[in-house]
Amino acid sequence: MIWRERIAESNAARDAAARRRVRRTVGKRDGMRCEVDGRALLNFCSNDYLGLSQHPEVIAALRDASVDGVGSTASHLVCGHHALHDALEREMADWLQAPRALLFGSGFVANLAVLQALLRKGDVCLQDRLNHASLIDAARLSDATLRRYPHGEVGTGERHIVAAGGAPALIATDGVFSMDGDVAPLHDLVAVARHHDALLYVDDAHGIGVLGPEGRGSVAAAGYGVRDVPLQLATLGKALGTYGAVVVGDEDIVQYLSETARGYVYTTALPPPLAAASLAAVRIARRADDRRDTLRALVARFRERAAQNGLDVLPSDTPIQAVMTHDDRRALAMSKSLEDAGYWVSAIRPPTVPEGAARLRVTLTALHAPHDVDALVEALARARDTAFEAVSP
Numbered sequence: 001m002i003w004r005e006r007i008a009e010s011n012a013a014r015d016a017a018a019r020r021r022v023r024r025t026v027g028k029r030d031g032m033r034c035e036v037d038g039r040a041l042l043n044f045c046s047n048d049y050l051g052l053s054q055h056p057e058v059i060a061a062l063r064d065a066s067v068d069g070v071g072s073t074a075s076h077l078v079c080g081h082h083a084l085h086d087a088l089e090r091e092m093a094d095w096l097q098a099p100r101a102l103l104f105g106s107g108f109v110a111n112l113a114v115l116q117a118l119l120r121k122g123d124v125c126l127q128d129r130l131n132h133a134s135l136i137d138a139a140r141l142s143d144a145t146l147r148r149y150p151h152g153e154v155g156t157g158e159r160h161i162v163a164a165g166g167a168p169a170l171i172a173t174d175g176v177f178s179m180d181g182d183v184a185p186l187h188d189l190v191a192v193a194r195h196h197d198a199l200l201y202v203d204d205a206h207g208i209g210v211l212g213p214e215g216r217g218s219v220a221a222a223g224y225g226v227r228d229v230p231l232q233l234a235t236l237g238k239a240l241g242t243y244g245a246v247v248v249g250d251e252d253i254v255q256y257l258s259e260t261a262r263g264y265v266y267t268t269a270l271p272p273p274l275a276a277a278s279l280a281a282v283r284i285a286r287r288a289d290d291r292r293d294t295l296r297a298l299v300a301r302f303r304e305r306a307a308q309n310g311l312d313v314l315p316s317d318t319p320i321q322a323v324m325t326h327d328d329r330r331a332l333a334m335s336k337s338l339e340d341a342g343y344w345v346s347a348i349r350p351p352t353v354p355e356g357a358a359r360l361r362v363t364l365t366a367l368h369a370p371h372d373v374d375a376l377v378e379a380l381a382r383a384r385d386t387a388f389e390a391v392s393p
Helices: 002-016 056-068 076-080 083-095 107-118 133-141 154-163 186-196 251-260 272-286 289-308 328-340 370-391
Strands: 026-030 033-036 039-043 100-104 124-128 145-149 169-174 199-203 231-235 245-249 320-326 346-348 358-363
Touching: 056 272, 076 251, 083 100, 083 245, 083 272, 100 107, 100 251, 107 133, 107 169, 107 199, 107 231, 107 245, 107 251, 124 133, 124 154, 133 145, 133 169, 145 154, 154 186, 169 186, 186 199, 245 251, 289 320, 289 370, 320 328, 320 370, 328 346, 328 358, 328 370, 358 370
Parallel strands: 124 145, 124 169, 169 199, 199 231
Antiparallel strands: 026 033, 033 039, 100 245, 231 245, 320 358, 346 358
16 A cells, blocks of 8 residues: 555654654653653753642632533634633733734644735745744645745845845744744844835744743843734743734734634634633743743753853753753763753654754753752763763764
């Protein structure tokens, strides 16, 4: 059967390249300590940056809202839009200082919905080459022309807009890049958008809750608002610790999306208890400067210790710290060595990252302690030395 043969060939190729992906099962969690396939590990690969997924107030909000039922039972435009959904949208809009917000089932779905609703044939969608897969897929599935520029090289990207000869342009970018941990050059992007009357859309999944005043994200940290960045995506499953996503921005654009975005119109709304949990998490995150201060201190500590131990870490002031191995097998060997020492750090390999850019993606949270970071860096240094000897030709 052709499909079985095709799958077998693909599996064999990924085996040969050390690129098979293995799903792990988490049994219990207690802070950043978890049970993985029956083994106790200290988790350094979670996006729970503020540690809110286990916050008592968030858990209580989910439990209390479940008394009236779990599922929303329909799409938002039929009968699924609950008062808790409305409250969450209003809270997000107020927090991010935008006129309007729209709740989606996930960040991936939101990006597909937004770009497919806004882009038309003849339009140009300009994107950073390291954007999240959901943004790239969304543009590819639209009728627009996708143009990608080398990471951070906005000037190169601008030439694509010029070459399009005045075609309507939408610029989409990650706010914080999920694998490198660096922040998008928003000043350059805003300038290009202004000059060419382009719409700028920022997917700030990894910036919301972490960066900027009150944790409002990379856009606020750069000093911009809705006038310069008409649309932002804020996911709820990272620093906020729950699930779903919210698009915030210009009143007219968000209203248009609520009526035309297929990923919003034609899907069941999130369970209201999840909206209640997210609402509690947002209210905590807005006042969580202490957690953000702790997180910044841990990031600085990690980078200082990593430099002292000669680890190859990409520039980043965010909780995402990429320890480069460049070689896929070396990344896997280091990850296994760390697990043997009691630490969970995922090996990231192509196609998630470019060829030759394999790495260990370390993520820090406000629930880690300074001694956890120190011990991890020591384990990373040992794993590097062991893996180098084991994998070297």
